[in-house]
Amino acid sequence: MPPMNSVPPTTEPLLTPAQFLKGVGPVKAELLAKLELYYARDLLFNFPRTYQDMSELRTIDQLEEGKLASVTGVIEEVDLRNTGTGRSLLGLLVKQGASYLRGLWFNQPYLRSKFQVGRRILLSGEPKMQGVRWEMVHPKFEFLADDDDVPAGRILPVYSLTEGLNQTQMRRIMQSIVESHAQLVDDVFPDDFLDAHNLWPIRAALPQIHQPRDQDSLEQARRRFIYQELFVLQLALAIRKWKLTHHRRAPPLPTSARIDARITRLFPFELTSEQRTAIDQIAADMGREVPMNRLLQGDVGSGKTVVAMYAMLLAVAHGKQAALMAPTEVLARQHVQTLSTALKASQVRIGLLVGSLTAAERKQTLDALAAGELDILVGTHAVTHALNQSVPVATSDGLSEALAGGRFAKLGLVVIDEQHKFGVNQRAALKRAGIDPHYLVMTATPIPRTVTMTLFGDLDVSTLRSPPPGRQKTHTYLAEDGQRARWWNFFKQKLTEGRQGFVIVPLVEETEAVEAASVQQTLDVLQRGELLGYRLASLHGRMTPIEKESAMESFRRGRTQVLVSTSVVEVGVDVPNATLMTIEGGERFGLAQLHQLRGRISRGSHAGYLCVFANPSTDDAQRRLDAFTKSTDGFELAELDFQLRGPGDLFGTRQHGLPPLRIADLARDVIIVEEARSDAQTLIAADPDLTNPTYAKLKRMVLVRYGEALELGDVG
Ligand code: ADP
Ligand code: MG
Numbered sequence: 001m002p003p004m005n006s007v008p009p010t011t012e013p014l015l016t017p018a019q020f021l022k023g024v025g026p027v028k029a030e031l032l033a034k035l036e037l038y039y040a041r042d043l044l045f046n047f048p049r050t051y052q053d054m055s056e057l058r059t060i061d062q063l064e065e066g067k068l069a070s071v072t073g074v075i076e077e078v079d080l081r082n083t084g085t086g087r088s089l090l091g092l093l094v095k096q097g098a099s100y101l102r103g104l105w106f107n108q109p110y111l112r113s114k115f116q117v118g119r120r121i122l123l124s125g126e127p128k129m130q131g132v133r134w135e136m137v138h139p140k141f142e143f144l145a146d147d148d149d150v151p152a153g154r155i156l157p158v159y160s161l162t163e164g165l166n167q168t169q170m171r172r173i174m175q176s177i178v179e180s181h182a183q184l185v186d187d188v189f190p191d192d193f194l195d196a197h198n199l200w201p202i203r204a205a206l207p208q209i210h211q212p213r214d215q216d217s218l219e220q221a222r223r224r225f226i227y228q229e230l231f232v233l234q235l236a237l238a239i240r241k242w243k244l245t246h247h248r249r250a251p252p253l254p255t256s257a258r259i260d261a262r263i264t265r266l267f268p269f270e271l272t273s274e275q276r277t278a279i280d281q282i283a284a285d286m287g288r289e290v291p292m293n294r295l296l297q298g299d300v301g302s303g304k305t306v307v308a309m310y311a312m313l314l315a316v317a318h319g320k321q322a323a324l325m326a327p328t329e330v331l332a333r334q335h336v337q338t339l340s341t342a343l344k345a346s347q348v349r350i351g352l353l354v355g356s357l358t359a360a361e362r363k364q365t366l367d368a369l370a371a372g373e374l375d376i377l378v379g380t381h382a383v384t385h386a387l388n389q390s391v392p393v394a395t396s397d398g399l400s401e402a403l404a405g406g407r408f409a410k411l412g413l414v415v416i417d418e419q420h421k422f423g424v425n426q427r428a429a430l431k432r433a434g435i436d437p438h439y440l441v442m443t444a445t446p447i448p449r450t451v452t453m454t455l456f457g458d459l460d461v462s463t464l465r466s467p468p469p470g471r472q473k474t475h476t477y478l479a480e481d482g483q484r485a486r487w488w489n490f491f492k493q494k495l496t497e498g499r500q501g502f503v504i505v506p507l508v509e510e511t512e513a514v515e516a517a518s519v520q521q522t523l524d525v526l527q528r529g530e531l532l533g534y535r536l537a538s539l540h541g542r543m544t545p546i547e548k549e550s551a552m553e554s555f556r557r558g559r560t561q562v563l564v565s566t567s568v569v570e571v572g573v574d575v576p577n578a579t580l581m582t583i584e585g586g587e588r589f590g591l592a593q594l595h596q597l598r599g600r601i602s603r604g605s606h607a608g609y610l611c612v613f614a615n616p617s618t619d620d621a622q623r624r625l626d627a628f629t630k631s632t633d634g635f636e637l638a639e640l641d642f643q644l645r646g647p648g649d650l651f652g653t654r655q656h657g658l659p660p661l662r663i664a665d666l667a668r669d670v671i672i673v674e675e676a677r678s679d680a681q682t683l684i685a686a687d688p689d690l691t692n693p694t695y696a697k698l699k700r701m702v703l704v705r706y707g708e709a710l711e712l713g714d715v716g
Contacts, residue, residue: 013184014041023176028169034162043177044185047209047225047663048157051218052122052142055153060099063127063134070124071101072144078115094121101127102135107619120144155212174210182206188228188701190694197679200224226664226672230454233658234680235690235698236706237457242688243712244458245290250436251412253318254287263313266342267306269468274298278307278462282440285460286314286413292438295456298464299634300444300599301471301574305338307464308415311440316348316375320412323437324378327418329354329545330552334574335378335417353379356545372409415440444599445592446638450666450673455658457677458710465635467602474598474608476629478586487582487611488530494580495534495561499606501580503564504597506588515566516542522584523564531562539565567593576604586614587621591641594628602632620644642667658709 017039019029037043058069073096080090090111092103103123105111115121125139142158145166159170187194187202194201200208205224212218260283264271271279278296285292298304312322326332336352343350351365351374368374414437441459452461479487491501505522507515519540527536537560539551554560556575563578567589581601586594594612601608612629616622627640646667666673683690690699707713 013181014039014044016040018043021173021177022180023173028165028173031162031165032173035160040177040181043174044181044206046159046174049160050142050158051212052156052158053124053215054156055214056124057153060096060101060134063101065129066126068124068126070122071096071127072120072122073101075115075117075119075121076100078112078117080109080112092121092123094123100133102130102133103139103141104135104137106138107617107622109617120146155215155218157210157212178207178210186697188697193694197227197675199227222663223672226669227676229661229664230669230673230676231680232698232702232705233454233661234457234677235684235702236710236712237454238680238684239688239690239702239712240710241293241458242684244293246688248291248436249289250291250438251318251320252287252289253315253320253412253438255283255314259314259317262317263310266309266313266346268342271306272303272464272466272468274464274466275303275307275468278464279310281460281462282307282311283314286311286438291436292413292440293459294440295452295459295461296440296442296464297447297452297461298442298444299446299467300596301467301603302444302464303468304417304442304444304464305335307462308417308440308442309339309342311413311438312376312415313348315412315438318412320410321369321372321374321408322376322413322415323408323411324376324415325417326378326380328548329356329380330548331418332378332380333549338574339376339378349373349375351377353377354545355380356549370409377408411437413438413440415442417442418444444596446595446634448639448642448666450670451642453673453677454666470605471602472605472607474602474610474632476598476632477609477611478625478629479611479613481613484530484613490609491580491582491611492531492534494609498577499580500555500558500560500575500578501562501582502578502597502600503562504581504583505564505566506585507566512540512542516540519564519566526562526564535559535561537563539563541566567597574603575600577606579604579606579608581608581610583610583612583614586612586625587616587618590645591624591628591637592634594624595634595637598632599634659705 017029018024018032018037019026021040021043024032032038032043035046037046052070054070056068056070058071060071060073063069063071071094073094075092076095077093078091079093080088083089087107088109090105090108092105092115094101094103101123103125120143122142122144123136123139124141125136127134127136129135145168157171157174158167159174161167161170183203185202185206189197189199189202191201193199200220200223202224205221208217208221209225212221282292282294282296285294296304296307308324312324315322324332324335326335332352332354336350339348339350349368351368353362353365357365365374365377369377416439447456477487495501503522503526505518519538523536523538537551537554539548539555543551551560551563555563555578558577562580579601581597583589583594583597589597598608598610601610612625614621614625616625624641624644627637631637631640646665664672683695687695690696690702703712
């Protein structure tokens with residue numbers, strides 16, 4: 001955006017620069033610019049960050065036992081104490097006139113630094129009389145400026161601020177703009193759509209989201225904007241999907257009873273019913289003339305590899321080639337091993353393409369590939385990237401590079417393993433001309449349901465929920481330092497019985513040098529102490545692929561009994577004899593990550609034992625660890641992690657190449673996500689290009705917001 005003074009006043013009132021708005025002027029306009037608020041429009045859609053519900057505002061004398069209330073006052077005393085068992089208690093004494101109220105927080109010592117004596121504060125919670133004084137346990141709190149007037153009986157908006165602009169000033173500016181401009185905004189939704197979907201018109205919703213009459217109106221106003229944001233995203237995804245299936249061509253590779261029998265004969269076990277369902281879905285996709293775009297999700301050890309193998313052999317049965325990409329060289333080699341073992345007796349030719357090959361080996365593989373002398377190529381994402389000469393879409397570690405500008409003689413299928421960070425624009429190359437392969441993407445990170453419906457909303461999804469039969473339970477213990485001796489004794493006993501184990505060290509800092517050092521230090525200490533006499537080795541990011549592979553190989557063969565590593569390495573490693581794991585600094589790991597780690601020792605026919613040493617210092621950390629010891633269902637844990645931590649790195653829109661959501665929250669707005677998705681799909685099924693003129697505004701909004709990210713513009 002240009003700085004405001006370079007923009008001349010305009011006749012379009014919503015584009016009036018902020019400085020010309022009532023109550024703003026050049027000085028405040030400059031402050032607003034810091035908040036990226038330049039025009040009247042920006043301000044109107046600058047929704048409150050939160051609200052202060054003053055409808056329950058009380059003086060301390062008016063409080064009633066157990067009845068929700070808000071109280072303002074000044075912080076008189078802050079006191080943080082340890083309560084013996086490693087727990088802490090934070091107390092706040094708030095003074096209002098001659099009366100006092102105590103706020104109490106258990107195990108949230110980090111809040112201490114937020115509270116300063118003398119600051120004005122608003123506490124909301126359930127008051128309880130304790131002796132002679134009112135107390136609130138874990139109240140909500142909000143700081144107030146000294147000159148903040150807090151009118152009783154209203155719900156007040158709380159806006160993001162910048163230095164020099166306080167809440168009272170901001171509220172005044174916002175109130176005035178809502179009065180002057182809210183009724184000038186046109187609705188993107190036609191009237192009958194609003195009626196049919198129980199949505200407030202924008203001219204009713206705007207004033208209520210800024211100055212709500214009551215909680216109900218606030219709810220309705222928010223619902224309208226959350227729905228709109230999600231609906232526009234879902235329209236974009238539905239349009240993209242429609243275009244992919246109507247503009248792209250792939251070779252049809254149907255299965256048949258004969259092919260099916262020939263493939264399944266190679267598996268040394270019966271497929272589970274979930275594997276069978278996934279295979280049927282994949283085979284149906286591959287049988288069509290449009291590219292498959294399917295996500296196969298299933299916990300670590302749920303048996304995805306077999307499903308992928310089926311898809312690859314289906315391609316090979318039709319004389320096509322298949323590519324399988326793994327995130328690391330260790331996993332790529334592991335796949336080659338699994339495939340070679342299963343396909344020993346067949347004619348299928350398998351190649352490996354990884355960074356550590358010599359130039360000659362590499363050339364040989366590529367030549368064989370081009371001559372059609374390889375059926376399946378296994379490689380790492382990075383290498384296939386280097387392989388590509390004419391990248392059809394910009395990718396960072398993506399998949400379209402597998403197409404490799406004609407390096408494959410007859411590519412029919414691309415499988416991408418252990419991938420969850422890929423962006424939408426890396427999934428499939430809309431712009432490419434000619435014939436596409438089918439795509440199967442696999443992830444071992446259970447994905448929360450609303451995320452599958454949004455960030456992965458243009459893919460079809462198959463899910464493996466339960467592990468193959470015969471799996472032993474994995475026992476999870478949460479332990480304190482005092483229990484170490486007992487745990488190591490048990491650990492050694494199991495090693496002596498022939499089992500193997502991991503010791504996981506938290507990654508304190510994301511540099512390979514620090515990582516290597518802390519892994520090495522842990523190894524040294526154990527080698528000299530608890531695990532004296534056992535064969536230990538380390539695995540960390542500073543090792544070369546060859547060093548890693550040889551460490552893994554020695555672990556796989558049982559020469560190494562205990563592997564010390566950080567969490568960053570080799571999530572998909574499959575060593576069924578490894579059944580022991582110690583995790584240090586458990587409070588530093590996310591729930592999904594802990595669960596991934598546990599997956600490494602839940603693979604064989606022996607029961608697994610995992611001990612997590614942790615010093616949780618926050619409520620959330622404690623809840624994460626408690627949940628982790630109670631549940632082994634990855635999908636359940638993923639949902640909980642999502643609730644506790646929000647989208648975070650893994651499931652943030654940005655990581656997936658989409659603009660951020662501004663008001664919707666995928667962890668919270670579950671029902672609206674479902675509603676918007678189904679409404680968008682219905683609309684696009686009936687009118688794929690949104691040609692109906694009543695949807696013209698909506699269509700423009702979809703293209704402006706997602707046209708580029710989802711490549712909607714240049715097709716159709
Ligand atoms: P992941 O989903 O993590 O890739 P894998 O495909 O590596 O899981 O499978 C984990 C283990 O389970 C492998 O050792 C595999 O041979 C075994 N397995 C897979 N499917 C079945 C099945 N239907 N019955 C028995 N064992 C199976
Ligand atoms: Mg796997």
